[in-house]
Amino acid sequence: MIREELSEVPEYVPGKSVEEIKRAYGLKRVVKLASNENPYGASPKVFEVVKNFRDFHVYPPKNPVELKERISEYVNFPEEMIVVGDGLDGVLENVFKMFVSKGDTVAIPIPTFPYYEILAKIYGARIKFLRRNENFETIEFDEKAKLTIICSPNNPTGNVENFEFVREVAESVKGVVFIDEAYAEFTEKRLTKLAEYENVIVGRTFSKAFGLANLRVGYAIMNENFAKEYMKVCPPFPISTLAILAAITALDDIEYVKRTVEKIVTERNRLEKALGKYFEVYPSEANFVYVEAENSDSVCYELERRGVIVRNLKNFRGVRNGIRISVGKPEENDFLLKTLEEIF
């Protein structure tokens, strides 16, 4: 009875939690550098707003006008071009529902965030994997693709895409280009301006720099007509009022976000240098560092049993011996480096 397309979708395998790893290895301290979360957390002002919330029984708005106004100011595109969703994942799924019919081509440069491939399979797309160069910059596209997905800074490799190349893609393809800028705040090299193209959609999130991953607030910039169609396919209540208030408050306290981003970038630079002692390190424009090591599998295991969780990328398509390490607080990064010193 199940749709045959789902036979291609990988089964869900639960990851190990910090608690499970503590128990498994009898550890007191476990540092998780695996999910690219903001280790400094959300602005303390968010706590205040959430603390006083009582309207749990009231439905949230489908169209949170005030939040969209604030995002509009933040990204410098008109409010009519802003849509929100249940995390950037939710936004992207809505984009699939807008454009992708069974058999349509979805073009995905690899390696990249695996969820694109999963969504493409769920929606029965034909997937065209695109090649990258030795710096992981995408170097090809498919003119006939209905949807081309560009992740910049790219998860898990940390590099940004070349602005002129992505512009060429936008001008050449018959379909839509979705630029996933989840990590935009950690770089100066943004592609956001390309949302001026009719066929370009730029997706963003409050999950990374803004420290609101738990509340699932994503948004996108797209042309006004697309934005109207988006509202048709968007679930009735994409984000809670609590999440809306938190996102507005986080935008109000943009200085806090800037400070945490600065700290993360400083630590990223330190980590990039320090990790060079053990790995081949690729320069990052995000809040994580991509490294390669021949024995990546055993390194991940040795780190884990000593209380450091990183992301082993052995199941990522197009990756060989890669590890993705989120940038933590200084003391967390110290713990990582000390543990690596122990292992090597």
Add this chain to the structure above:
Amino acid sequence: MIREELSEVPEYVPGKSVEEIKRAYGLKRVVKLASNENPYGASPKVFEVVKNFRDFHVYPPKNPVELKERISEYVNFPEEMIVVGDGLDGVLENVFKMFVSKGDTVAIPIPTFPYYEILAKIYGARIKFLRRNENFETIEFDEKAKLTIICSPNNPTGNVENFEFVREVAESVKGVVFIDEAYAEFTEKRLTKLAEYENVIVGRTFSKAFGLANLRVGYAIMNENFAKEYMKVCPPFPISTLAILAAITALDDIEYVKRTVEKIVTERNRLEKALGKYFEVYPSEANFVYVEAENSDSVCYELERRGVIVRNLKNFRGVRNGIRISVGKPEENDFLLKTLEEIF
């Protein structure tokens, strides 16, 4: 570029908020009896849990094991048969992704919750509308339907479906039967037991009796194999940790829920009698009352400009002159009745 199926999906038209109605008519007091929310709100214990939450920057789990255990006890089905989603809307959309390919038949008794039809259109289904009798009980089905949706108690008519009839549907159709029991807590006449059938899925929510509409927590009972496939199509982070904690806390304080349900049922009975003076009233097993009046349109307008918002059903498929009135607190219902007295 937009998928052609979306031309069939209605455009999003924002409803008026309480604030807008206050402004429009210069009103101080506006009572909203239009969204079937629990007027007593969530258990106060939920406020305590939420107040102390700080991990906004940490991703929630995809598979909230503890919540699933607690739901399993509550509905008396094994944990392996429980799935959760971003509201019951999210659960239902995942069910569409599991079963409905373009051109498949989705059978929907009308009148009912309009979102079923919207989802069916988004996913390119052929829709077969099913007839109901004069008590709004569904009286036909389509053997070949890939998905049959039964809402019981039915939104907006408030009646439950006949258990033996729905059993016959489950035993006769080639596809899956989805029973939407969003309002299950307000009746004794539940269909939940039918989830024992391999091809029956029962959906439930924390949005109504539990007073957590804002946090978007839905769940479903389905056979173990379906539950595995569900995890493939479910978004990576369907509900926030805050929502998980709130739902667990609400289940812990089940006595609070029972008390508010009792109060709502008492008020429902009172409203049913009192509304008979002005309307044709249909008996309800939910937290709202369905009434009909020849001049329903003008009644809704007259109520609105006096500060009472009810749901005018003139755009509901299969409804003629219907109004859906959510059961409020005693003083809210008094205000409604006083205002009706004024109008008539």
